[in-house]
Amino acid sequence: MILNIDVQLAYQVTQRTDMLLQIEAADLDDQTPLESQLNMSGVTEVARVAADDGIGERVWISGDGVFRCDYAARVAIDRSETDLSALHGTAPHLLPAEAVRYLMPSRYCPSDEFQTFVAAEFGGLEGGARITAIRDWINSAFSYVPGVSNAQTTALDSFVQRQGICRDFAHVMVTLARASAIPARFASVYAPGVNPPDFHAVAEVFLEGNWHLVDATGMAAANEIARIGVGADAANVAFLNVFGQAGFVSQSVSIRTE
Structure with a gap:
């Protein structure tokens, strides 16, 4: 099965604030990102760091103003259901x-x-x-x-x-x-x-x-x-940790199969 993932996030940051983003599908034995694109505005990407248990990554970013993030991916799932x-x-x-x-x-x-x-x-x-x-x-x-x-x-x-x-x-x-x-x-x-x-x-x-x-x-x-x-x-595993103040603007998540 292939999942088509589309995510849009927007937050208002009142002063320069560090944030930790984790929204990308992990690359694992039983799931493979075939295509993946992460676009952000209003921020400076600081660094990618490994997430817990080596599953996925987090992205350190610093924002000031309106932080926007668009993530799109096609992910192949190769996992059977187990009794x-x-x-x-x-x-x-x-x-x-x-x-x-x-x-x-x-x-x-x-x-x-x-x-x-x-x-x-x-x-x-x-x-x-x-x-x-x-x-x-x-x-x-x-x-x-x-x-x-x-x-x-x-x-x-x-x-x-x-x-x-x-x-x-x-x-x-x-x-x-x-x-x-x-x-x-x-x-x-x-x-x-x-x-x-x-x-x-x-x-x-x-x-x-x-x-x-x-x-x-x-x-x-x-x-x-x-x-x-x-x-x-x-x-x-919060999708966004904010180490300061940020106000919600909008969010949408869409998952389709092919």
Whole structure:
């Protein structure tokens, strides 16, 4: 499958401000940018730096005035859907070093507060079978409602409210997986069929030695997703971090398949 990605961003910067941009689809074994163009105005590109876990890149920029960014890409996805329920987990003491950090609680994913819940709700299941049950439980128990959460909303908040957007669904998925001693990380992605069209968020879980995409919203299939970046939670993979003041002007994200 090939995804056609078009993104436009515009922000008003009142004084010279450093910003960290991460919107480009990563070049990975299972996804390949065939064409890619990033155009910016109102800024000076400072440097490209590797993103977390070597997945994707970030761009340091400095802006003053109206910052505009246009990103267009064609990305080939070469990834099959996997039956997660058939995959085995890995005992924590056998995990590779790079997966261990994703067992730990993080800013938006207080997994240590959910161990009793996952034991009671999913205690008879292990590995991929538990991940599938968690995914299906979130999908049925939560409502996708834009506007009910904000940048401070944690997985605990969403768990209580039982509603939110993709970011919140992913945080709950990551949290319950970690509470089950299964490494999980937050992934910022592009995917077709997301409604409303926007940057999308899913979880990735570590099973049988590999990372597997899981979308608790049910809007995106693993073989249709292009990763932008990954991290412990949304704080690590924001599409734009502003180290100063910037005001929103406009934003649009369009994903088409061919």
